[in-house]
Amino acid sequence: MTLTFEAEKRLGDFVLEARFTSEGGVTALFGPSGSGKTTIVNLVAGLSQPDRGRITLDGEVLVDRAVGVMLPPSRRRIGYVFQDARLFPHLSVQSNLSYGRWFGPRAGRWGDFGAIVELLGIGALLKRRPLDLSGGEKQRVAIGRALLASPRLLLMDEPLAALDRARRAEILPFLERLRDEMKLPILYVSHAVDEVARLADQVVIIEAGRVAAAGPVGTVFADVAADSETGAILTAIVHAEDEIDGVTLLDHPAGVLQIPKLGRRLGTRVRVHIRARDIALAVGEPGRLSIRNRLAARVVAVSEQMSDVAVSLDVGGEPMLARVTRGAQRDLGLAPGLAVTALIKAVALDER
Amino acid sequence: MTLTFEAEKRLGDFVLEARFTSEGGVTALFGPSGSGKTTIVNLVAGLSQPDRGRITLDGEVLVDRAVGVMLPPSRRRIGYVFQDARLFPHLSVQSNLSYGRWFGPRAGRWGDFGAIVELLGIGALLKRRPLDLSGGEKQRVAIGRALLASPRLLLMDEPLAALDRARRAEILPFLERLRDEMKLPILYVSHAVDEVARLADQVVIIEAGRVAAAGPVGTVFADVAADSETGAILTAIVHAEDEIDGVTLLDHPAGVLQIPKLGRRLGTRVRVHIRARDIALAVGEPGRLSIRNRLAARVVAVSEQMSDVAVSLDVGGEPMLARVTRGAQRDLGLAPGLAVTALIKAVALDER
């Protein structure tokens, strides 16, 4: 799937002028409040029209002001989970969920009603009216409604913000499965770096209506790492499962990584997100530590930030960023070229 | 301030039956989606009436079904930031913000319009109508509106869920200041453990309409630590500021803690939240590590959890919980009585 987006839109004093391309998988829209994320998503859905510009999906022109094309939202087959749930107040939860089924083409329909309802934990709500639902319940129904319309692209505007960790932890893997197994491309607006890093293949960072950075998640987050949480996004291969310890071992050029049991097939290629704060550095042989993941690394660059020091590392050919205090940098003598060990707490990987 | 809450309320099939007391400061309501948090907050605000029960604030009876007292919401002086923003669509942002000022008593008014507007970053929106605001902008205006009504108790239902990290990081310290300087008590609903741990003095955990646990934040989170993120909440004294390294040194019985510069007066007592995942353990000399905070600890108990091992520690008399893999436990021979060093990445404390 390829989404090309190029549009200008003025809303009062705010001007959106953005251009990006998304190549399937999950593309995250990331940016501060009021930067224009919802505006972009609305344009893709067809709920508003750009002043100028062109948006295409898999070669099909959704809108092109130059030639006057504007495909109505109902013909785009683009699902949308709104920032506010927008459930139909006059329909039961059940009817809200199946609404999209009434209209979508029978061919190309996917997604099993029962399975989606169970996953979202809304089975007990089916007979209820949206008005009495709690905030999180509404949002879950909204996710189900969008999915059950069998879209070919899914727009999600902060879909999990209203959910608790446990529920989030259940839904995220499901979204991953949609991405990987159903090959459903998703445009995902979120403030949560860990969500984005876990799900997204690409990130588009929006600031004041413009694209500040765009590209693969590893690169972009490393670029903006000064104030980000991301230390590294490593690609590794599932190598073994240790049933006794309940961990999965991943192969990476710089060493073996232990993470909580994944349940993936051996040989699968996975992406592991490591927060900068979860990375410690050791010079020389570390003592007897509970930290199991020890990757050989080399310091590439050291840059002083406002509050701490960002240490760029090369870990078996992949970039990694660690943040340490000035004191630590001094004591350890961290400087380009130094060989160090990156220590990563295994349990810290459980939600990437 | 003392809020006593004791109420039963049936909503369809859902039954709330909760009782807790909150002694000033920030009390967090924590619990999964649909567990009854908003229901409780609505009862406190007076937007719904319990079927049975009694709620008092500082000795004043807000509602008591037994004697038929029900103070109307407008006379409670309880501010409410709703889960959905609920701005007045017919008023400008400016008028929304000053709405509470029109009615509140002049005496007891606090909070400076300009300062609150600036802090929330909504100065440019004053002339706008709520309808065009972005999700995060709406929520910020809603926070301002509740504060400017000079409430004596503030209810916040997931106030920061729609906000990005940067904005959150700005608003949280402000809420802390409200708590500490204005002595404004807050009943705070949130899914974000770090927010709760940072702000809350007390936590009430709600599950399926009942109070599953309640008490000081350290105790409660340590109790439910199996699936929580909290490792320890330590109380320490500001001891020195290191201008060169940009850190503040805190005194704790078990050692000195370094955290990013706080800017608090020396001698102030502060609470530091440490996530379980940010704690590593070393047996013997840890070697040359970038980890600066090393607290002497003793293993109190070791319990195997589903996916890892929870190690309860005694750190200078305060409880701490670390999570390690089974492999690490074996290798280090972690057992009750063993002396260990708790390693805490300094930079990990920046948002507690």
Next chain:
Amino acid sequence: MDGLFTAEEWQAIGLSLRVACVAVAASLPFGIACAMLLARGRFPGRTLFSAVIHLPLVMPPVVTGFLLLLAFGRKGPIGAFLDQQFGVVLAFRWTGAALACAVMGFPLMVRAIALSIEAIDQRLEQAAATLGAGRVAVFLTVTLPLALPGILAGLVLSFARALGEFGATITFVSNIPGETQTIPSAIYSLIQTPGGDGAALRLTIVSVVISLGALVLSEAIARRATRDTRP
């Protein structure tokens, strides 16, 4: 029961019911269409359109009836056309009475429906569109159900108006027993009759009871349908 009213009165009651029901039912689709235009349309001449819809309210009913007679009478342009093309005659038939009642109640119906449509959160319609519903489907599954309170209010108002209308009716289709003599026309005749006041009052009560029934029915429907949909 039979003793309560004369045969002619029974006839008037039956006819009034038929006329009112047909008037309301037949004008509903147009009413909804006009309400949509008023509530959503942004076209030049919108105000004029709105004014035309309000006309029957402003003009004395007799004038409306007279204009209907001019246009839809057997010799009127539209009346002649309908007669020749479709064999439909409205003048001096109960169908004409229904037309008069429909016209008189039309502004009430349209305004009520338009008010409800204006109050609908259009973002819900957008949500429906993203779920694949086309314009018509959105209208039928979202707009219309959400406008239900207005539609019911419109029905009740125009039904009540139809039961009370007589100025336009008597002027357009006269007051022929069994064909165009509705309850209000009958009341009018009775009022002209010395000593007819009692009978007039009886018939008035009948009207009131009927429209009370309509009111109760509509409120019951509204309660059922909107029980849980109010924001």
Next chain:
Amino acid sequence: MDGLFTAEEWQAIGLSLRVACVAVAASLPFGIACAMLLARGRFPGRTLFSAVIHLPLVMPPVVTGFLLLLAFGRKGPIGAFLDQQFGVVLAFRWTGAALACAVMGFPLMVRAIALSIEAIDQRLEQAAATLGAGRVAVFLTVTLPLALPGILAGLVLSFARALGEFGATITFVSNIPGETQTIPSAIYSLIQTPGGDGAALRLTIVSVVISLGALVLSEAIARRATRDTRP
């Protein structure tokens, strides 16, 4: 201009305007109160209350006028009371015409306002209450402004009805030039006169133009006020 209408017609036009404005203005507070009761009240007899409000719509205007005469005439119980206690006389006065018009337009006004009030998201009123606004303040600062579309629609409808009403007016307060002869009464007289059609038409156009003006005005206000408040 002067040549366009006779002095008596000018008088009728001026009087009609005055009567309609007073009728609408005086009934607005009651209309809003009744609409609140209808939209929000849950009391026994609510349906009956609703029925009473709809009465003037169902009853033929002449009957309404007659009932007004019975109640508010100089000898009627309310009329006598008003006369003795406050020296207020309605019979044969323009104030009586205003009362008749107000009564006839009342159901239209109430229904429109009630519809708008029903559509208000009561959670906004709750929000206002948590900000310290008491019942009255909530009503004035939230409910009323949000009900504005319905209030405007109600005003226009009842204003238009007042301009068109004549059956109840003439029955209650007669048709005294300069005192109670409104435009529709004048039109009615003209229509009953052989050859009076032209003059009747001219006056009808005046009514229509006036209420068109009211309509345009109300839509302008509505646009201004609700520009950005529609969800």
Next chain:
Amino acid sequence: ADVTVFAAASLKEALGAATATYKAKTGKPVAVSYAASSALAKQIEAGAPADIFFSADLDWMDELAKKGLIDPSTRTTLLGNTLVLVAPKDSAATITIGKNSPLAAALGADGKLAMGAVASVPAGKYGKASLTALGVWDAVAPHVAEADNVRGALAFVARGEAPFGIVYGTDAKAEPGVKVVGTFPEDSHPPIVYPIALVKASSNPDARAFLDWLVSPEARPAFEQAGFTVIGSQG
């Protein structure tokens, strides 16, 4: 089809009784549409399915005759009525009606004289003519309260709203709330007559028979019962 008569509303009682008698005799029902004479005349112009027009005054009948819509050979001036001054039942007023009658003085400053609309309602027109002929119109005019039909005027008096009213003798007779104070001289107003005629467009063979019966002595009692004088009765 039934014979359809378009009749002035004020004939309701009398004509109602007459048609009932006719039906009892012949078994043939007659439909009567009562409305203001003006409305009925206009409807006949517009092609209404009326067989017989029974007007409350000459003007509207003349109007239709001018346009050739009635069969002039069938036109009969059937009924006559009187014009009376009424007062509320409990009124003590006595007034002699004649030249310069003190009606205005009797009305006082505030009293109204209830009449049918003087420009349009027949009873009003006759009343105005009479008062003019008696030389009191100018004095009385400011006191006139018009109603859209005679019954409205009658109600004003019966309810005591107006101390005096001018109505037909037939109305005064039927309304127990009023009493007749005096009768206007027959020569002070045009004759109060009710012309009847067959509508030219009528094709109903029974219409002629009914019209003939109406003007026959057999129908007389029904009209007289209601207080009319039967003037055009044939035979």
